[in-house]
Amino acid sequence: MIGSTPEAAGQAERSWSLSFTVNGERHELAIQPERTLLEVLREDLHLTGTKGACLEGECGSCIVLVDGVPQNSCLILAPQMEGREVVTIEGLADGTVLDPVQRAFVDHGAVQCGFCTPGVVLSTKALLAGNPHPTYDEVRRGLEGNICRCTGYMKVLAAALAAARAGVADDASGQADRPRP
Amino acid sequence: MTEALELKSRLKDKGVFLAGGTDLVVGVAKGRLSVEHWIDLSGVPGLSYVREEGEELAIGPLATHAMLERSAFAPALAQAARTVGGPAIRNRGTIAGNLGTASPAGDVSVALLALDARIALVGSHGSRSVPIRDFFVGPGKTRIAHDELIQEVRIRRSADSAFLKLGKRQSVAIALVSAAVVRQRDGRVAIALGSVGPTPLRAARAEAHLALAGLAPEAIGEAASLVRAEVTPIDDHRASAEYRRAVSGVLVRRLLEQLAASSKPESPARA
Numbered sequence: 001m002i003g004s005t006p007e008a009a010g011q012a013e014r015s016w017s018l019s020f021t022v023n024g025e026r027h028e029l030a031i032q033p034e035r036t037l038l039e040v041l042r043e044d045l046h047l048t049g050t051k052g053a054c055l056e057g058e059c060g061s062c063i064v065l066v067d068g069v070p071q072n073s074c075l076i077l078a079p080q081m082e083g084r085e086v087v088t089i090e091g092l093a094d095g096t097v098l099d100p101v102q103r104a105f106v107d108h109g110a111v112q113c114g115f116c117t118p119g120v121v122l123s124t125k126a127l128l129a130g131n132p133h134p135t136y137d138e139v140r141r142g143l144e145g146n147i148c149r150c151t152g153y154m155k156v157l158a159a160a161l162a163a164a165r166a167g168v169a170d171d172a173s174g175q176a177d178r179p180r181p
Numbered sequence: 182m183t184e185a186l187e188l189k190s191r192l193k194d195k196g197v198f199l200a201g202g203t204d205l206v207v208g209v210a211k212g213r214l215s216v217e218h219w220i221d222l223s224g225v226p227g228l229s230y231v232r233e234e235g236e237e238l239a240i241g242p243l244a245t246h247a248m249l250e251r252s253a254f255a256p257a258l259a260q261a262a263r264t265v266g267g268p269a270i271r272n273r274g275t276i277a278g279n280l281g282t283a284s285p286a287g288d289v290s291v292a293l294l295a296l297d298a299r300i301a302l303v304g305s306h307g308s309r310s311v312p313i314r315d316f317f318v319g320p321g322k323t324r325i326a327h328d329e330l331i332q333e334v335r336i337r338r339s340a341d342s343a344f345l346k347l348g349k350r351q352s353v354a355i356a357l358v359s360a361a362v363v364r365q366r367d368g369r370v371a372i373a374l375g376s377v378g379p380t381p382l383r384a385a386r387a388e389a390h391l392a393l394a395g396l397a398p399e400a401i402g403e404a405a406s407l408v409r410a411e412v413t414p415i416d417d418h419r420a421s422a423e424y425r426r427a428v429s430g431v432l433v434r435r436l437l438e439q440l441a442a443s444s445k446p447e448s449p450a451r452a
């Protein structure tokens with residue numbers, strides 16, 4: 001996947017055809033090549049769960065999973081997603097049944113203003129996928145790229161550890177019966 | 182890669198190579214940079230590797246910080262990669278991009294400098310290899326010609342190495358000072374520091390002292406004070422030059438103490 005063609009130079013409105021998968025659904029879009037993945041997700045696909053805050057890769061609020069790996073969508077030019085699979089926060093719940101990580105965040109009051117939450121939940125999801133039983137320090141390291149300006153970190157860490165204890169990665173289905181507080 | 186180099190030689194300054202985008206995409210978003218054509222390398226197969234080849238480690242042009250973080254080849258390198266940004270940045274940002282950006286605060290650059298890395302460059306006129314000592318010219322400036330790409334970075338196996346960084350936070354923080362030390366297999370010790378000069382730098386006088394005096398406690402103390410004299414930090418909004426100078430000595434002393442402790446595996450563990 002190399003570059004835009006020089007022949008297109010000088011045209012005011014360059015268009016790029018992008019084909020990729022978002023939350024399991026295939027999309028074919030005509031976009032301007034300099035737009036970021038974050039912009040395309042929010043403005044073209046109306047998936048506004050992904051937030052833009054610092055727009056320079058510092059805060060983690062725009063994190064999505066690209067082929068299962070957490071990445072900052074503000075740092076990715078949309079054409080770089082050709083053929084890739086993207087998962088946003090909208091892709092976690094199964095209908096009205098929350099993903100176990102989401103459930104743990106709700107149960108532990110780990111959501112305050114909510115702006116950082118989609119990124120934190122996706123980072124947690126990826127962390128537990130790679131390390132189903134992380135230590136406290138491993139969770140801290142895994143979530144170090146997500147900044148919460150409400151500074152609700154303790155409850156976030158508690159939720160992530162609880163999700164791990166509940167065996168999120170081992171058994172994603174065993175979560176619906178968990179008692180609500 | 183050939184196609185990318187051809188595009189670059191046609192587009193000249195109007196074409197900009199793109200991989201992880203952790204610097205360039207921000208540059209465009211913040212209006213510091215204007216790009217007419219991106220030459221995106223991120224989908225080119227076969228360039229994303231970190232592999233041991235006998236006594237050497239080969240780092241491919243699309244190898245990310247996350248990949249290096251998992252390599253046990255040189256502890257300083259993995260430790261440096263681990264201090265960059267957060268996990269999502271490390272999953273995206275490439276080692277070659279970090280070198281090409283030539284930030285005086287580049288964490289991995291400091292480790293690679295202490296490890297005497299060799300940087301292979303490829304252009305439309307062929308390949309060449311540049312020792313990392315000659316690679317950095319100034320902030321944001323390197324020996325990469327306008328039509329060249331980093332093809333590979335290689336280091337040799339060393340006896341031991343370590344890296345330390347002081348930032349304002351424990352993560353997602355630019356280094357106020359960073360330092361790496363390497364003990365080569367012939368016993369020579371290399372010391373490199375970041376954020377204390379226009380480019381990552383080697384502490385040549387401190388290294389020369391250790392070559393004569395070894396890693397005895399007095400020698401380490403003397404090396405740390407030589408380092409304080411060798412660095413050329415500036416005052417900025419993050420820290421004063423005086424503070425950076427002091428921290429340079431502290432980091433190097435701690436790193437050398439680590440090397441000294443690990444080079445005596447026979448000695449009983451201290452309580």
